Amino acid sequence: MGSQSHQLSEQDARQVLRLGQRRVALAIYQNLLSSGIGDPAGIHLQISKIQGLLGNAEAQNHHVLLAAEFAPSDPRVVLAYGSYLFRINQLADARQTFEQVSGESGLESLAIGNLAAVEISEGNPIKAKQYLIKALQLNPNNSHALDLSLKLLGKEIIDSAVLSHFLNENQATNSSLLFMLIGQQLEGQEHSTTALQWLEKAIDVDPANVSAQLQRAKILSKVGRSDEAIEQLLVSLAIEPGHIELMLTMGYCLQQVNELNSAIYFFQRILEIEEIHTEASNLLGCCYRFAGQEEESIPIFSEALEHAPCDGGLLCNLASALRNVSRIEESLVLSKQIRSLYPLSREGFYSYMFTHSTLPRSAAAEMLSVAKEYWQAYRESLLKQNPAWRKLADRHPLPSTGQLWQSLGANTEKIKVGILSAEIGAHVVGMFLRSFLQHYDRSTFHVTLITANRRYEVQENELVDMADAVVVLHGLSVLAAAQAINDQKFDVILETSGYTNNTQIHLLTFRLAPVQCHYIGYHATTGLNTIDYLIGDSIVTPTDFDDLFIEKIWRLPDIWLAITYHDQLPAASSLAQTDSFTFGSFNNGAKFNQKTFAYWASALKAVSESVLVIKDQSLTSTKRKEWISESLEALGVSRSRLHFLPASESWQDHMxxxxxxxxxxDCTSWCGSTTVFDSLSMGTPYLAIKGDTMASRMSSSILSGYGCAEWIANSTTEFAEIARRMADHRQGLRGGKQAMQRRVLEQSLTKAKRTTQHLEQAIKLMLTSAHSKRSAA
Structure with missing residues (x-):
């Protein structure tokens, strides 16, 4: 019975390892060791293999050395010891060790394949090829030798004649395995479309090849086809329902298509099996973040960091989550830690920049200094990685201004504008872009949307259809994406994301157009000296803000952005049931802080018996509601005057x-923008707070543009006085909602057209300026 129990335990370990349940297998093998069951050398080798898969190089090597203590002459151990020597770059010793077992029955092919790896490392491809031929003669399905053979083909793998010859050389190999490895090699060289074709061939030959199915799903997701990847993964999970990597990829793809609850199910299932799985924990936390449940994400990230304290992804996501629940100081400490650990981490730098963009003006100088330093280091790192970046360092030759617009005719080339955006879809930036795309002059401008991520939303397709063209960067490396933009020869690039989610601002590290601007989506300097202009207006970016920006501020004569609401906007009316005045805050909960609460308290105390309705998706958290209640109570506002509402089912319900x-x-020092437009469009006055940064003046700009400057406050005293005046005229405000809605919607349509014209004129003048500077140079 003991022998049978031992065999079953090893079988269990092998089975769960085949399913990718590495930590479960590790626990089984460790239990065998501690129980003194089985061959200790063999078990140490299995543990070493698992530690390698987990990325724990030190533990991987340690267990090889332990195996060598138990059975130094065991051929399996000698082979593993040779791999250990190879990993620590002792190539001569590794070669000698592999040669010792190159004649061992059952191990010859592996050992000879490893000798090929040594030759490749030493720059001897011809000798490596000879070893690989021999290894594959001994075992045509030696996947390591096949993979090395494909790597030796290099870029020639895309040549059909070369690949045909390789296939002829390996006719004895399992076709599904061979096709899968070809697909993987092609994907490694960024030939995603061709890689998919070979993986599909592998699946056709063997419909049960789950590894090929997994690779296909990963590539589909990478190139913006997560919806198709999900279909593939459903088939795969029916074959291997407990496969960790399949579940992880399924969860990620579901997250991409905004099926967050289903994604959460798969990540939780992984953690039930493995308990510790850094990537699953990170993605699970992100699901809660994307659902607006930041408080729920924080313990997930924190617990995962106990096991992986230096994981950059976890640290960045935790820093962002802390910022969004107003724990700013903790977020800043983490950001500093990330910058220290990973100086070139884009995600860590972006998190730092976004957090600082929402702080008072006193933080601006440090932010600008850090940004300049980062972008210089990032640019230098790209040049070291690949000299091809140098080709992008030069500007495009500028067309003559006359050719562009002074003598426009039927045969004159249009001004080519590229809009680089991560928000092409149901996003507030997408709403602002819609106004421009609806009204731009198609006889003068050719507008291309540049997208690097799918949003899987109806609005995404609507916006794409409004533009003249679209450039899709899905699945491309940073260099390939930059080259794809460069090849379009844009005259102007408008970047709309800044340091928000999924930004591609790093693609503009080197100049890809004569003029590069930031517009709409971010509210502070980018700190990137290849961004020539930040487009604002005289209120959101007054002249005394110039020293806060590396970019030149281009001020539009009216509001810097515009919005056009569609026909499904609900009709405005007052549903007030009592005489009590009702304030509301529908701003993003990340904007809440003690300074904002001081303003709210001043308004509530100025208007007796008034109440405050606070609505945000983060308010599913009891902890969040308690923090708001305690903060306002400390400022003299009773909890009974606060009413919390969760997220609505639809946009119409929300409005x-x-x-x-x-x-x-309003909020400060990160004020409202979209919510201001929403409020006005529903005939509801908005009480703004005017601050000393761009992030704290957006609401003031919008109200001024709509002729409502009397609702802008510069202090808590003014805020309270405006609130009192509004309450004194409550009946007029309630009765005038419909008329205000009509007026605002009419103004919005006019402003959308006017802002588009102003932006078009700005683009022309920017190009004129750039042309003049080039001519002078």
Whole structure:
């Protein structure tokens, strides 16, 4: 029975390892060791293999050395010891060790394949090829030798004649395995379309080849086809329902198509099996973040960091989550730690920049200094990695201004504008872009949307259809994406994301157009000296802000952005049931802080018996609601005057909530923007706070543009006084909602057209300026 129990335990370990359940297998093998069951050398070798798969190089090597203590002459151990020597770059000793077992029955092919790896490392491809031929003669399905053979082909793998010859050489190999390895090699060289074709061939030959199915799903997701990847993974999971990597990829793809609850299920299932799985924990935390449940994500990231304290992804996501629940100081400490550990981490730098963009003006100088230093180091690192980046360092030759617009005719080339955006879809930036795309002059401008990520939304397709063209960067490396943009020979690139989610601003590290600007999506300097202009206006970016930006500020004569609401906007009306004045805050909960609460408290105390309705998706958290209640209570506002609402089922339902509110309250020092437009469009006044940074003046710009400057406050005293005046005229405000909605919607349509014209004129003048500077040079 003992022998049978031992065999079953090893079988269990092998089975769960085949399913990718590495930590489960590791626990089984460790239990065997501690129980004194089985061959200790063999078990140490298995543990070493698993530690290698987990990325624990030190533990991987340690267990090889332990195996060597138990059975130094065991051929399996000698082979593993040779691999250990290879990993630590002792190539001569590794070669000698592999030669010792190159004649051992059952191990010859592996040992000879490893000798080929040594020759490749030493720059001897011809000798390596000879070893590989021999290794594959001994075992045509030696996947390591096949993979090395494909790597020796290098870029020639895309040549059909070369690949045909390789296939003829390996006719004895399992076709599904061979096709899969070809697909993997092609994907490694960024030939995703061809890679998919070979993986599909592998699956056709063997419909049960789960590894090929997994690779296909990963590539589909990478190139923006996660919806198709999900279909593949459903088939794969029916074959191997407990496969960790399949579940992880399925969860990721579901997250990409915004099926967050289903994604959470798969990540939780992985953690039930493995308990510790850094990537699953990170993605699970992200699901809660994307659902607006930042508080729920924090313990997930924190617990995972106990096992992987230096994991950059976990640290960045935790820093962002802390910022979004107003734990700014903790977020800044983490950002500093990330920058220290990973000076060139884009995600860590972006998190730092976004957090600082929401802080008071006193943080601006440090932010600008850090940004300049980062981008210089990042640019130098790219040049070291690949000299091809140098080709992008030169500007495009500028067309003459006359050719561009002074004598426009039927045969004149249009001004080519590229809009680089991560928000092409149901995003507030997408709403602002819609106004431009609806109204730009198609006889003068050719507009291309540049997308690097799919949003899987109806609005994504709508916006793409409005533009003249689209450049899709899905699945491309940074260099390939930059080259794809460069090849378009744009006159102007408008970048809309700044340091927000999925930004591609790093693609503009080197100049890809004569003029590069930031517009709409970010509210501070990018700190990137290849961004020539940041487009604002006289209120959101007044002249005394110039020293806060590395870019030149281009001020539009009216509001710097515009919005056009579609026909599904609910009708405005007042649903007030009592005489009590109702304030509302529908801003992103990440904007809440003690300074904002001081403003809110001043308004509530100025208007007796008034109440405040606070609506945000983060308010599913009891902890979050308690923090808000405690903060306002400390400022003299009773909890009974606060009412919390969760996220609505639809956008129309959300907008309808404005009908229960008499006036909306702003935040600082990261104020409202979209919510200001929403409030006005629903006939609801908005009480703004004017600060000393771009992030704290957006609401003031919008109100001024709509002729509502009397609703802008510069202090808590003014805020309270405006609130009191509004409450004194509550009946007029309630009765005038419909008229205000009509007026604002009419203004919005006019402003959308006017802002588009102003932006077009700005683009022309920017090009004129760039041309003049080039001519002078």
């Amino acid at each position: 309808s909530i404005y009908n229960i509110v008499d006036a909306c309250l």
